[in-house]
Amino acid sequence: MANLNYNQGNYEESVSAVTATPSVRIGDRRFYQGEEYVYCYNAGGGTASQKDGVKFITGASGYSIAATSITDTFNPCVGVVKHADIAAASYGWILTKGFATVDLVSASTADYKMIALGAGGSFIEASGTTTLGTAVAVGFLLSHNTGAGGAAYAFINTGK
Numbered sequence: 001m002a003n004l005n006y007n008q009g010n011y012e013e014s015v016s017a018v019t020a021t022p023s024v025r026i027g028d029r030r031f032y033q034g035e036e037y038v039y040c041y042n043a044g045g046g047t048a049s050q051k052d053g054v055k056f057i058t059g060a061s062g063y064s065i066a067a068t069s070i071t072d073t074f075n076p077c078v079g080v081v082k083h084a085d086i087a088a089a090s091y092g093w094i095l096t097k098g099f100a101t102v103d104l105v106s107a108s109t110a111d112y113k114m115i116a117l118g119a120g121g122s123f124i125e126a127s128g129t130t131t132l133g134t135a136v137a138v139g140f141l142l143s144h145n146t147g148a149g150g151a152a153y154a155f156i157n158t159g160k
Helices: none
Strands: 005-007 028-032 035-042 053-056 064-066 077-080 091-103 108-110 114-117 123-125 139-141 144-146 151-157
Touching: 035 077, 144 151
Parallel strands: 005 028, 035 064
Antiparallel strands: 028 035, 035 091, 053 064, 053 077, 077 091, 091 151, 108 144, 114 123, 114 139, 139 151
């Protein structure tokens, strides 16, 4: 079962630290400059890159994550890789609440569009309730105008 340890105290590493061996407990949470982070293990086969959204590997994986979301499938978004790429089999901090630049699956223009985790770690406009895979909004885009595969600034709140 996932460990939900909140710590507002001091950590010896920054939120951009990526390590091959864990420096704190997986599932530990911290607050840094008004944002919330959770410590995760990248159990995916590839690097979780900056701007990627990450999901749990399985429902029983604790905070083992990957940036391998699939289209039209429910992807429980843990958060966004904000500060540094996290290589496979490495540990790092994932933003769960705060501001981040995210990659988008398709073109998008407007203010305050709700977003959900789409394919390959990128985000897509949340459908509300029409499609299981994109029904759960995990944030919203701020003023943006980007083509498919572009990036936009967003407020993320996964609640994970």
